Amino acid sequence: MKKIFSLETLKNLGGFVVSMIILLIIWSLVSYITKNEIPGPKATWLVFKEMMADPFYDYGPNDKGIGVQLFSSIKRVLMGFLLGSIFAIPIGILMGSSKIAMKIINPIVQVLRPVSPLAWFPLGLLAFKAADGATVFIIAITSLWPTLINTAFGVSNIPNDHKNVGKAFGFSKWRYISRILIPFSLPHIITGLRLSIGIAWMVIVAGEMLSGGVGIGFFVWDSWNGLSLEKILSAILIIGFVGLILDKIFSGVHTFFEYEAKS
Amino acid sequence: METLEILEKKEKISSTGNCIEIKDLRISFPAKSGKIFTAVKDINLNIKSGEIVSIIGHSGCGKSTIMNSISGLVKPSEGTVIVNGKPVKGPGPDRGIVFQNYSLLPWFSVYRNVYEAVDSVHQEYTKAEKHEWVEKNLEMVNLLQHKDKLPSQLSGGMKQRTAIARAFAINPSVLLLDEPFGALDALTKSALHVELLKIWNLNHRKQTIVMVTHDIEEAIFLSDRVVVMNDGPEATIREIVHIPIERPRNKKEIVHTKTYMDVHDKLLSLLVKNLSIEDAGVAYE
Numbered sequence: 389m390k391k392i393f394s395l396e397t398l399k400n401l402g403g404f405v406v407s408m409i410i411l412l413i414i415w416s417l418v419s420y421i422t423k424n425e426i427p428g429p430k431a432t433w434l435v436f437k438e439m440m441a442d443p444f445y446d447y448g449p450n451d452k453g454i455g456v457q458l459f460s461s462i463k464r465v466l467m468g469f470l471l472g473s474i475f476a477i478p479i480g481i482l483m484g485s486s487k488i489a490m491k492i493i494n495p496i497v498q499v500l501r502p503v504s505p506l507a508w509f510p511l512g513l514l515a516f517k518a519a520d521g522a523t524v525f526i527i528a529i530t531s532l533w534p535t536l537i538n539t540a541f542g543v544s545n546i547p548n549d550h551k552n553v554g555k556a557f558g559f560s561k562w563r564y565i566s567r568i569l570i571p572f573s574l575p576h577i578i579t580g581l582r583l584s585i586g587i588a589w590m591v592i593v594a595g596e597m598l599s600g601g602v603g604i605g606f607f608v609w610d611s612w613n614g615l616s617l618e619k620i621l622s623a624i625l626i627i628g629f630v631g632l633i634l635d636k637i638f639s640g641v642h643t644f645f646e647y648e649a650k651s
Numbered sequence: 652m653e654t655l656e657i658l659e660k661k662e663k664i665s666s667t668g669n670c671i672e673i674k675d676l677r678i679s680f681p682a683k684s685g686k687i688f689t690a691v692k693d694i695n696l697n698i699k700s701g702e703i704v705s706i707i708g709h710s711g712c713g714k715s716t717i718m719n720s721i722s723g724l725v726k727p728s729e730g731t732v733i734v735n736g737k738p739v740k741g742p743g744p745d746r747g748i749v750f751q752n753y754s755l756l757p758w759f760s761v762y763r764n765v766y767e768a769v770d771s772v773h774q775e776y777t778k779a780e781k782h783e784w785v786e787k788n789l790e791m792v793n794l795l796q797h798k799d800k801l802p803s804q805l806s807g808g809m810k811q812r813t814a815i816a817r818a819f820a821i822n823p824s825v826l827l828l829d830e831p832f833g834a835l836d837a838l839t840k841s842a843l844h845v846e847l848l849k850i851w852n853l854n855h856r857k858q859t860i861v862m863v864t865h866d867i868e869e870a871i872f873l874s875d876r877v878v879v880m881n882d883g884p885e886a887t888i889r890e891i892v893h894i895p896i897e898r899p900r901n902k903k904e905i906v907h908t909k910t911y912m913d914v915h916d917k918l919l920s921l922l923v924k925n926l927s928i929e930d931a932g933v934a935y936e
Contacts, residue, residue: 549754552724555742556750557768557821567767571758 427618435618436625450610452602458626461592461604464520468527469581469588475528476535476584477577481569483536484543497536505530505591509598519599526595527588534583542576543569574645582638589631670825670859671698671721675730678716689885690716694730696878696888700824703851703860705870707922708880708889714863715751715829721861722748722827735824744772747823751830753810755802755817761809762798765789765817772821788820789813791850808839812846819850828862832869841902844872848899867918871911872902879921890921 412429419428427435443455483490483497505526512522550572554564596605604627611619676694679687691713698704706714719725720732723742732739734746742748755764765785773781789795792812802810811831818826832840851858864870870877871894879889894914896905905911 549750549752550756552742552748552750553754553756555724556722556746556748557771557817558742558744559767559771563767563771567759568756571756 425617427621432618432621432625435616436622439619439622449601454604454607454623454626457602457604457607458630460602461596462630464523464595464603465527465585465588465592468524468591469531469585471524472528472532472584472588473535473581476532476580477539480536480539480577480580481543481565481573483540484545484573485569490540490544497533500529501533503530505594506598509595519601523592523595523599523603527591530591531584531588534587535577535580538576538580538583539573542573545576546572575642578638578642578645582635582642585634585638586631589627589634593627668699669697669733670700670702670735671696671861672733673697673717673720673730674733676717676720676727676732677729678713678720678725679728689728690883691880691886692729693887696891698859698861700859701856702876703862703874704876704878705862705864705874706878706880707864707867707870707918708886709865709882709922712880712883713886714865714880718827718829718861718863721825722746744821745823746825746827747818747821749811749814749818749826749828749831751833753802753807753814755810755813757802760799760801761794761805761813762786762789764802764813765820768817769820785820788816791819791853792816792846806839807835808843811835811843815843815847815850819854824858826858826860828860830863830865832866833864840866840869844869845902848873852899867915867922868906870918871896871914872900872905877918879918892917892921 416428419426424431439454443453443458445451445453446456479493483493508526508529509522512525513519516522516525546569550568553559554568559567592603593605593608596603597609600606600609604623608620608623611617611623673694673696677689677692679689682688694717696704696717706717708714716725720727721734721739723739723746755761756767759767762785765788766781769776769781769785769788773784776784786795786798789798792815794809794812794816797805797809802813805813815831832843835843847860851860860873862870862873874894877892877894879892881887881889892914896908896910896914
C-alpha cells in the first residue's frame with residue numbers, strides 16, 4: 389500500500405502551489421502593464437466568487453449560471469468523445485491487424501486529421517439541422533484521431549509470441565481479440581483516449597462559440613459581448629481546471645490498466 | 652481416469668507406427684536483400700509415438716525452423732510434415748508447444764494462462780471440469796500455491812513450469828519444446844528435466860516429445876534419439892544418434908556409465924570442431 393501523504397506527494401503538491409503562484413505573478417504583471425485593461429487576479433476573483441455564488445441559476449435562454457453552462461459543455465464533450473471513440477477503436481483495431489486495411493485507411497486518416505474543427509461545422513449543421521448536433525459532430529470527428537492512431541499502433545505491435553500463443557492453443561477469433569489483442573493494446577488505447585478527450589475539450593469552446601445557446605464556449609463569447617473580461621478570465625481558468633481533471637482521470641485509468649510488460 | 656480416456660482417444664497412430672513423419676523438407680524465407688534464404692533442406696525424420704527426440708545444433712542451424720514446421724507455425728517450402736497421419740496445415744491442439752521465451756500472457760495469472768488454453772481446446776468440458784483439470788495440471792508442476800500470481804511475479808523456472816503445464820493441459824499427443832530450459836540456471840534446469848520426465852511417466856509415456864536444445868547433457872538425459880544438425884544456412888541433418896540408456900534414468904548414476912561417456916564424446920565431436928586451443932591453431936607457450 390502506498391501512503392497517501394508520502395514525501396513524494398508532498399513534493400508534488402508543493403510544486404503545484406509554487407507553479408500556481410508563478411502564474412498569478414505573471415498574470416498580475418500583465419494586468420499591471422496593460423493598466424488593468426486585462427483584469428488582474430483580484431478583480432477576477434471577485435467576479436468569480438459572484439459567479440460561483442449561484443452557479444445553477446437559469447433565467448431564460450441567454451442568462452444561465454456558470455454551472456449550467458459547464459455541465460452542458462461537459463455533456464456535449466462526453467457525447468462527442470464517446471461517439472468518436474465508438475468509431476475510432478474498431479477502425480484502429482482493423483488498421484492495426486491488417487496491413488491492407490492500414491494501407492487503404494491510413495491515407496484517409498492523414499488527410500482528414502489536420503482539418504480544423506471549425507471547417508467541419510457547416511457540414512455538421514447540414515447533417516444534423518441543429519447547432520447542438522453539429523457541435524457534438526465536430527467534437528467526435530476531431531477528437532477521434534489520436535484514439536484511432538494509438539489503437540492501430542498498439543494492435544500492430546502485438547508481439548509474435550503472443551500471437552503464436554493464440555495460434556498454438558487454437559484460440560477463436562473472439563478469444564484472440566478479447567484475451568490477447570485488447571489486453572495488449574489497452575494501454576495504447578487509453579493513451580489515445582486521453583489525448584482525444586483533451587482535443588474534445590479544446591474543440592468545445594470553438595464549437596459553442598459558433599453554435600451559441602448554452603455552454604462554456606458560448607459563455608465566453610457572451611461575456612465578450614457584455615465586455616466582462618473578468619468573466620472571460622474566470623471561464624478560462626474553469627476550462628483549464630476541468631481539462632486538467634479530465635486528463636488526470638484518464639491518466640489514472642491508464643495506470644490502473646498498465647500491467648507489467650515483461651513476462 | 653477420465654484423463655486416460657482422452658489420451659487414448661488422441662492416440663491414433665498412423666499405419667507406419669510413426670507419430671511424426673518429415674519427408675524431404677526444405678524451408679526457405681525471402682531475405683531482406685530480395686534473395687531467398689534457405690534455413691534447412693533435405694530433412695528426413697521419422698519419430699515414433701512416445702519417443703523423446705532432441706534436435707541439437709549451433710545457433711542458426713534451423714533447429715527451431717524444423718520445430719515450427721511440426722507445430723505448423725512455419726509452412727514447408729518443399730516436402731511434407733505429417734503428424735498423426737495428417738499433413739500439418741497449421742497449428743493445432745494435437746501439438747502442445749512450450750515456447751523458448753515461455754510466452755505467457757502477462758495480463759493473466761498463472762491459473763488463467765492455463766485456463767484459457769484449456770477453455771479454448773476442451774470446449775466439451777463443463778466449467779467445473781475445466782477448473783479441476785487446470786488445477787490438476789498446475790499441481791503436476793507444483794504451482795498450485797502460486798496460481799494467482801502474474802507472470803511478472805514469477806521466477807524463470809516458475810514461468811517455464813507454467814508454460815509446461817499449459818502445454819500438457821491441452822492433452823496433446825505431441826509436445827514440442829523449443830529450447831525450453833535455455834534461459835534457466837543449471838539447478839532449476841536439472842529439477843525441470845526430472846519434472847518433465849515425471850509428467851511424461853504419469854501420462855504413461857504416450858506423448859511424443861520433440862525438443863530443441865544446444866545442451867548435450869540435457870539431450871542425453873531426456874532423449875531416446877538426438878538429431879545433430881549441420882551448421883546453417885541450408886542446414887541438413889548431420890547424424891541421428893541413439894541414446895542406449897535404460898529408463899528410468901538417474902542423472903547422478905548415468906553420467907558415470909561408459910555408454911553415457913561414449914555418447915557424450917560422440918555428440919561433442921559432432922558438434923565442436925576445436926576441442927582445445929591447440930586445435931584452434933594456437934600452441935601452448
